[in-house]
Amino acid sequence: MHPQSHIRKHGNEKGAEFPPDDMLDxxxxxxxxxxxxxxxxxxxRRVTYLRVSVxxxxxxxxxxxxxEDMQFLPRRDLLTLEELDRISSAFVERGVRRLxxxxxxxxxxxxxxxxxxxxxxxxxxxxxxxxxLTTNGSQLARHAAELADCGVRRINVSLDTxxxxxxxxxxxxxxxxxxxxxxxxAQAAGIRIKLNAVALKGVNEDELTEMVRxxxxxxxxxxxIETMPLGEVDEDRTDRYLPxxxxxxxxxxxxxxxxxxxxxxxxxxxxxxxxxxxxxxxITPMTHNFCEGCNRxxxxxxxxxxxxxxxxxxxDLRSVMRSSESDETLHRAIDAAIARKPKGHDFVIDRSTNxxxxxxxxxxTGG
Ligand code: SAM
Ligand code: SF4
Numbered sequence: 001m002h003p004q005s006h007i008r009k010h011g012n013e014k015g016a017e018f019p020p021d022d023m024l025d026x027x028x029x030x031x032x033x034x035x036x037x038x039x040x041x042x043x044x045r046r047v048t049y050l051r052v053s054v055x056x057x058x059x060x061x062x063x064x065x066x067x068e069d070m071q072f073l074p075r076r077d078l079l080t081l082e083e084l085d086r087i088s089s090a091f092v093e094r095g096v097r098r099l100x101x102x103x104x105x106x107x108x109x110x111x112x113x114x115x116x117x118x119x120x121x122x123x124x125x126x127x128x129x130x131x132x133l134t135t136n137g138s139q140l141a142r143h144a145a146e147l148a149d150c151g152v153r154r155i156n157v158s159l160d161t162x163x164x165x166x167x168x169x170x171x172x173x174x175x176x177x178x179x180x181x182x183x184x185x186a187q188a189a190g191i192r193i194k195l196n197a198v199a200l201k202g203v204n205e206d207e208l209t210e211m212v213r214x215x216x217x218x219x220x221x222x223x224x225i226e227t228m229p230l231g232e233v234d235e236d237r238t239d240r241y242l243p244x245x246x247x248x249x250x251x252x253x254x255x256x257x258x259x260x261x262x263x264x265x266x267x268x269x270x271x272x273x274x275x276x277x278x279x280x281x282x283i284t285p286m287t288h289n290f291c292e293g294c295n296r297x298x299x300x301x302x303x304x305x306x307x308x309x310x311x312x313x314x315x316d317l318r319s320v321m322r323s324s325e326s327d328e329t330l331h332r333a334i335d336a337a338i339a340r341k342p343k344g345h346d347f348v349i350d351r352s353t354n355x356x357x358x359x360x361x362x363x364x365t366g367g
Pocket of ligand 2: 059
């Protein structure tokens with residue numbers, strides 16, 4: 001008997017057509033709607049990665065990210081958790097395989113774990129390969145076990161220094177000890193951690209070598225990030241901008257760095273560090289253009305879809321979604337947005353203008 005004969009029989013009884021061959025392996029429960037087309041932009045890039053900023057709020061005020069007196073969005077403008085799930089799930093239906101929750105600080109959004117739990121059904125069905133988040137780690141100790149239980153296997157924790165006083169100066173109000181507790185709790189729950197550190201001239205450049213040793217010694221990868229000109233902050237970014245080409249050159253005096261072929265469809269390039277056996281990433285939006293392989297789009301907490309981190313063009317999915325109970329118009333709006341995904345961005349940190357090239361903050365679009 002043909003292994004799929006029950007599907008054929010079912011089709012005949014209902015008088016329906018046989019399912020196309022590529023659906024025969026999909027269990028009946030997952031075949032309620034015909035599969036939707038994947039998302040491919042005008043440059044042939046497949047969109048398989050969605051970053052969702054679940055809140056613009058944060059319990060830190062990192063100097064490169066926010067002004068001291070940030071004005072946050074009124075709560076009524078935010079998508080509800082159900083709406084965040086609805087839009088995210090529409091993207092999963094369209095072939096998004098990796099979903100990253102970010103912010104602001106995702107773990108300060110009230111009841112965020114309900115959203116994580118809901119989204120984890122896509123991991124169980126196999127539609128989603130990875131559900132993850134980027135966090136400052138301040139609330140991680142409380143949530144690590146449940147995140148692991150929801151199928152979160154890896155997270156990114158942002159940490160720019162190992163010095164508690166410096167940490168306070170950079171974040172303006174963060175507690176270093178809480179982040180350390182969070183990292184320990186996540187590791188104890190079996191979650192892999194990648195640390196992200198923004199390289200800042202005159203702030204943490206003297207400890208980057210030590211941070212590589214520290215992270216790799218605790219089985220964590222580390223990625224260094226160049227500051228990007230997103231949103232007005234209180235200080236002059238040109239004073240803090242440290243090209244990673246300079247950092248890499250310095251690190252290569254201490255370590256044997258070997259390029260890895262790995263590409264994530266994002267701006268990171270990776271090397272292995274011979275002396276530690278760990279992996280080190282460089283995110284260099286300013287010195288290296290990473291757009292040609294871009295596979296991602298970003299959804300803000302108000303339902304605005306940005307097709308490029310470095311461009312202003314966006315699509316309002318909130319009003320489209322709210323206009324109908326059916327997802328048809330939402331899918332059409334997603335198609336129209338992807339058809340406008342630009343080829344690339346054009347960041348500049350320039351002393352002559354001293355203006356951010358994109359006016360919204362990173363905490364709005366999500367890192
Ligand atoms: N609050 C979470 C955190 O800090 O991990 C998630 C959101 S935060 C906006 C995401 C990442 O963006 C962090 O690693 C942060 O260091 C980075 N970031 C923020 N502003 C940046 C900027 N202007 N240039 C480069 N990276 C920035
Ligand atoms: Fe908050 Fe993250 Fe921005 Fe720091 S980088 S202020 S932790 S959103």
